[in-house]
Amino acid sequence: MSIEPSTPPSRPRTIRGHREGRLGRSPFGPTGPAVLLAVGYGVAVTAWTLAGDVLPGGRWLAVHLFTLGVLSNLVLAFADHFGTTLTRSPAGNLTGRLVVANVGAVLMLTGVVQGRRALLGVGATALTGAVMWSWWQLRRMRRRAVGARFAWIVRVYERAHGMFVHGALLGVLMGLGVLSGPWYVSARVAHLHVNVLGWGGLTLLS
Secondary structure: OOOOOOOOOOOOOOOOOOOOOOOOOOOOHHHHHHHHHHHHHHHHHHHHHHHOOOOOOHHHHHHHHHHHHHHHHHHHHHHHHHHHHHHOOOOOOHHHHHHHHHHHHHHHHHHHHHOOHHHHHHHHHHHHHHHHHHHHHHHHHHHHOOOOOOHHHHHHHHHHHHHHHHHHHHHHHHHOOOOOOHHHHHHHHHHHHHHHHHHHHHHHHO
16 A cells, blocks of 8 residues: 655744744835935935035035934834834835925925025925824824723824924924024024934934
């Protein structure tokens, strides 16, 4: 009597959230486009920093390429990633938010460097709209995640997004010349603190 070959054991299912192959797929896969954008902006920041005032916008542009390009892309992506993870919510349209945010950032920075207030206004509106879109997504996920243990972290992300909106408003008012003279210095300090310590600090430290 012939002996049928035994059926080879089936391969164990890959665990979602790890790298393909030995560990499955990377949990940070959705943040990949934002990381690539941040790296690209980082290269530009290095170029503008080394060039000093030779390139258009000088060091002012280098600082804002970092805050709006490197920092903002990372905050939008990782706040969304950890927000969906902590609330066990389905992923939202992160790509759409990144596109709107980056188009807005480029238009805004171009408007400031070239002195074109219309571009500044349109770009700032688009960028702020993308951040508000992200805020709304985080808020909706948190409110639907009843009993989620770490929902408070998502609330911190929401507050960081609110800080960005305040900083963006101050930045636009300074860029348009509405805040000038003695008001400019105070607005500039506030703009710096709410963006670096609020937008970036709250998100990265929570």
